[in-house]
Amino acid sequence: MSGPCPFGEVQLQPSTSSLPALNRTFVWDVKAPKSVGLELQFSVPHLRQIGPGESCPDGVTYSVNGRIDTTSVRIGTFCSNGTVSRIKMQEGVKMTLQLPWFDRRNVSGFSIANRTSIKRLCVIESVFEGEGSATLMSANYPEGFPEDELMTWQFVIPAHLRASVSFLTVNVSNCVKKEERVEYYIPGSTSNPEVFKLKDQQPGNMAGNFNLSLQGCDQDVQNPGILRLQFRVLVQHPQKESNKTYLVDLSNERAMSLTIEARSDTLSHRFVPTCFVCLESWTCSTNLTLTSGSKYKVSFLCDSLTRLRMKGEKTISCTDHRYCHRKSFPLQVPENIFQLPVQLHHFSWKLLVPKEKLSLALVPTQKLQQSTNERGCNTSFSYFVAGTVPGQDLYFGSFCPGGSIEQIRVKQSISVTFRTFKPNFRQEASRQGLTVSFIPYFKEDGIFTVTPDIKSKVYLRTPTLDWGLPPLTSVSWNISVPRNQVACLTFLKERTGVVCQTGRAFMIIQEQRSHAEEIFNLEDQVLPKPRFHHHSFWVNISNCSPVSGKHLDLLFLVTLTPRKTDLTVIIIAAVGGGALLLFALGLIICCVKRKKKEINKGPVVGIYNGNINTQMPKQQKKFQRGRKDNDSHVYAVIDDTMVYGQLLQDFNGSFLQAEVDTYRPFQGPTGDCPPSPPPICSRALTAKLTAEEHPPCFSPESENEPYTFSHPNNGNVGSGKTDIPLLDTQEPVKPADPGE
Missing domain, CATH: 2.60.120.290 (Spermadhesin, CUB domain)
Incomplete structure (x- = not known):
């Protein structure tokens, strides 16, 4: 138209x-x-x-x-x-x-x-x-x-x-x-x-x-x-927070950003007022990002600030390992962020180190607990630790205060995320505190230092949670056992279920004092039954390249119980103490009788009783006097340097001293280095040594043997027996008199 x-x-x-x-x-x-x-x-x-x-x-x-x-x-x-x-x-x-x-x-x-x-x-x-x-x-x-x-x-x-x-x-x-x-x-x-x-x-x-x-x-x-x-x-409608202004001072911060945004709400057909964050007057948006180096005046256009949240990020990097070595930095949320009337959802620190130059150590103010299905965190916040190396999805897990983990050491760059879960986290914010240190580089992907609490169970799980330990990754736990306690190590399933495509998956359990270690093939072997450890020990898990869907995921439990004294040990100690007392009494008697028979003319070699009846006695009475009344069995102490002088002299004419080894309890550190993954000579448990090879490891003396051992020099020294020896036959036999 x-x-x-x-x-x-x-x-x-x-x-x-x-x-x-x-x-x-x-x-x-x-x-x-x-x-x-x-x-x-x-x-x-x-x-x-x-x-x-x-x-x-x-x-x-x-x-x-x-x-x-x-x-x-x-x-x-x-x-x-x-x-x-x-x-x-x-x-x-x-x-x-x-x-x-x-x-x-x-x-x-x-x-x-x-x-x-x-x-x-x-x-x-x-x-x-x-x-x-x-x-x-x-x-x-x-x-x-x-x-x-x-x-x-x-x-x-x-x-x-x-x-x-x-x-x-x-x-x-x-x-x-x-x-x-x-x-x-x-x-x-x-x-x-x-x-x-x-x-x-x-x-x-x-x-x-x-x-x-x-x-x-x-x-x-x-x-x-x-x-x-x-x-x-x-x-x-105008909101109740429209006329309030908050000062956020980030002028002293470096490499940091803070974002205030609306929570994601479910879709609704009815109108829901939206929250806006404003700078200065009316420059507003649904989200606002503040960067370090400046001061900001922030106000809110919102009917309920619970529908807003904050998230922050800060980068701590090291480009020169000579400058960063042994330096420490606190990982704490800036105080002026907590004064905003918006809940902090999370705050992340990106910790960057030069490759194969430095590693990182995380030390909490309070010992941490690893969150597992068996024992989750009930605090209002936690720390999530994850690797940032491209192509390697390594998530160490979530940790919260109130546990037994004293330190977490990681090989490469990571991110640490402080997450909040409850509105009352502000009351618990004083418990948050973590320090990162740049330490010398090590090859283990992660090392956990654990000191179990006597009153609680400690659940420990391999990193990356339900996705399994990444291929070719090795993680260790340094578990300390108090002196008067015994640690029970329990694995919560019989087999790992891992199927290796290439390589082998191993677990090593090593006593730190004796260095004795056990190796388990996690692909074929059944996991060990619950076992007790009287001393600090390592648990090392090294993964292979597994078949898809057959990943390595291990959860184990450590509990402490008071160490009980074994009755057998008490009896042996009592018998040993009695024998030692008898030996001391006999030695005193010998010394007293020696003084009675001592002659002042030159060195005494021996005393022979010439009053002994040399005739063949009758069967019933071997001696005319009772044994306790005669001295027929008494010898003075023989001076070895006089009797065996020609045997105890070296070529220069000086006397040789006996070699003496004294056992001393170990007083040093219990070991900072975890057991290395195979192959190592000590791992070849089924290999036989040839005549020219030396055994890879030796068993140290037990800590229950506080004795002094004497090892005589090599030589053909004759030995004999007396009819009635003064010492027990288990002691070294005294050489016979050359005059006999």
Whole structure:
């Protein structure tokens, strides 16, 4: 149809009552001169713009296209029940209405009027009658916005409400002239229009009506790029935190950032007020990132601050290992972050070290507990430790205060994340405290130092949790056992279930005092039964390259019980003590009798009793006097240097001293280095040694043997026996008298 403008209410021709029950499409193509503006006005309820791939619930869809010379421009696709009340365009409009077969309406729902030139592509008016939100898009979305064009949105906001803008999707093109930007006309602003870049934080907490315009640029012909914008306008009541300002001082921090954002809420059809974070006055957005080196004034536009959260990140790196060696840094959340009225979700430290130059040691203020299914953390926060080496997913696990882990040493760069779980974590924040030190490089992927608590069980699990230990990874636990305690090591399953594609998976259990070790093939062998350890010990687990789905995952338990004294040991000690007492008494008697028989003429070699009856005695009486009354069995102490002088002299004529070994209990450290993975000579348990080989290891003397051993020199020294020896036959036999 054609005719003078305005057309007024547009009717459906022909009427839907005269058409069959089929899906119907009505198209109005209105042409006008370039200087003439056309206005499409939509009846209540207004329209809601939808994006590509979306559909209208009732099946009624409006499509609006404009025109630039001979080029058609898609303004947008709309459904019912929204905020879009009017659309103004120049050079004509093409309007399309799609109705489903069951819709019997006879009105189009819009009118066309003649207006003055708008001197831009289009103007979209959005009217809010109360709280709510609207999502709007640039022309041709998701394709590119027309080159060097201007598009405007007008928002009508009730005076008692506040509006905030947030950009959802932003893409910029390659400009050769001008600059792509957005401009705001904000009520009360003294510098209208307020110009913002597309990447800037957008205004919030605005009172009254305002306009938002998108300005394109002259694009590069060879590589134009795409300018597109999808944004959201939120209208809600002023919030209780709007007038409070918080100072966040990050001027003394380095390589740190802090982000305040909204929690992810489940989708809901009803309106939910959104929280905004604002800098200074009304520069607000749904999320805000603060960086180190500056001070910030932060305020909130939010009805409930529980719907906001914070997350922070800080990098501690070492580029020169000579400078960083042995340096320590505290891992603590800055105090001025805790003063914000928003819950801290997590704070991460990236700890970077030069490859194969330095390693890291984490020492907590309070000993840590590893979180497992059998014993989880019940604190309001925990530490999550993970490797950051590309291609190696090594997660050491979650740890919280109140356990037995004194230190965690890792070979390469890691991240430590402080996570909170309960609102009352502020009361427990004083318990958080972790120190990282740069230490000399070692080849083990991880080493845990564990000192079990007497009153609790200690559950320890291989890193990477349910995903299994990464291939070719080795981890050790240095488990200390107190002097008066016994540690019970228990594995909570019989087999690991790992199937190796290449290599072998081993577990080594090594006593640190005796260095005795046991090796278990984790692919074939059954895990050891519960066993007791009286001294500190190592547990080392080294993985192979497993078959997919057959990973290595081990959980073991360490418990302490008081050491009980064995009754057999007591009896042996008592018998040994009695024998030692008898020996001392005999030695005293010998010394006393020696003084009685001592002669002052030169060195005494021996005393022989000449009164002994040399005749063959009768069977019943071997001696005329009782044994306790005669001295027939008594010899003075023989001076070895006089009797065996020729045997105890070396070539120079000096006397040789006996070699004496004295056992002393081990007083040094119990070992800082974990057992190395195979192969090592001590690991070849089934190999036989040749005549030229030496045994790989030896058993040290037991700690229960506090004796002094005498090893005589090699020589053919004769030995004999007396009929009635003074000492037990288990003692070394005294050489016979050469005169006999």
